[in-house]
Amino acid sequence: MRKPDGKIVLLGDMNVGKTSLLQRYMERRFPDTVSTVGGAFYLKQWRSFNISIWDTAGREQFHGLGSLYCRGAAAIILTYDVNHPQSLFELEDRFLGLTETANNDCLFAIVGNKVDLTSERDTEGGEKEGQASGKVGGCVSTKVPKQVQPEDAVALYKKILKYKMLDEREMPAAEQMCFETSAKTGYNVDLLFETLFDLVVPMITRQRAEESDQTVDIASCKTPKQTRSGCCA
Ligand SMILES: Nc1nc2c(ncn2[C@@H]2O[C@H](COP(=O)(O)OP(=O)(O)OP(=O)(O)O)[C@@H](O)[C@H]2O)c(=O)[nH]1
Ligand SMILES: [Mg+2]
Numbered sequence: 690m691r692k693p694d695g696k697i698v699l700l701g702d703m704n705v706g707k708t709s710l711l712q713r714y715m716e717r718r719f720p721d722t723v724s725t726v727g728g729a730f731y732l733k734q735w736r737s738f739n740i741s742i743w744d745t746a747g748r749e750q751f752h753g754l755g756s757l758y759c760r761g762a763a764a765i766i767l768t769y770d771v772n773h774p775q776s777l778f779e780l781e782d783r784f785l786g787l788t789e790t791a792n793n794d795c796l797f798a799i800v801g802n803k804v805d806l807t808s809e810r811d812t813e814g815g816e817k818e819g820q821a822s823g824k825v826g827g828c829v830s831t832k833v834p835k836q837v838q839p840e841d842a843v844a845l846y847k848k849i850l851k852y853k854m855l856d857e858r859e860m861p862a863a864e865q866m867c868f869e870t871s872a873k874t875g876y877n878v879d880l881l882f883e884t885l886f887d888l889v890v891p892m893i894t895r896q897r898a899e900e901s902d903q904t905v906d907i908a909s910c911k912t913p914k915q916t917r918s919g920c921c922a
Contacts, residue, residue: 693741695889700784701768702776703747706802709872711744714882728758735886755787762791763889771801771837798866799842805871807835842867
């Protein structure tokens with residue numbers, strides 16, 4: 690198996706729907722899930738690149754493994770449940786600290802899942818429909834008020850950039866990186882993953898170019914002429 694060219698990691702509290710989001714994207718279905726133990730990954734071919742997407746366990750007892758999974762990540766998906774404000778707070782309190790092992794230029798997406806529970810109509814059958822409107826700032830009419838507002842996710846995104854000392858002007862805008870999704874209906878799920886793939890691919894290309902710049906081409910290195918100077922000539 691070819692080594693993955695890039696790595697994306699899903700983090701977030703238990704029960705927010707990380708496994709369901711990944712299965713919805715990779716397998717196009719919404720099966721019953723069991724709480725994840727440790728972690729697991731899928732490989733996705735995107736253009737000519739191989740990207741691994743890691744699902745992690747949200748349960749406290751596996752917390753220590755999180756930073757291991759984040760090692761070398763090009764992007765991290767911080768997932769919360771739009772119906773549980775605590776799951777958003779946990780991202781900052783418990784999960785952000787695990788991302789120290791990710792790449793320095795790692796991208797962050799903030800994803801509010803289970804948006805179908807807050808609306809009866811607008812988030813259904815969403816694999817194609819209404820993908821743009823589900824982004825933060827779009828207009829999704831909800832019957833049951835959402836417990837976490839998109840602005841809260843945007844605020845967290847900006848806070849993360851500050852915490853990571855990343856220049857807001859050089860990073861993708863919050864509006865591009867904060868999503869509301871439903872693994873159940875598929876709403877915005879393709880948009881989430883494919884936005885990240887499109888952002889990660891140029892990073893991989895850039896990284897490769899930098900690596901090849903640093904590679905010394907031994908064949909082209911001229912061996913210094915042997916001189917006959919010195920006492921043993
Ligand atoms: N209504 C609704 N339910 C969802 C959605 N996503 C996940 N669920 C349900 O939420 C529960 C937890 O989903 P999982 O995907 O296992 O959650 P997880 O984040 O992987 O949880 P851990 O593996 O314990 O960290 C399951 O019963 C899912 O069916 C969604 O978008 N809408
Ligand atoms: Mg899981």
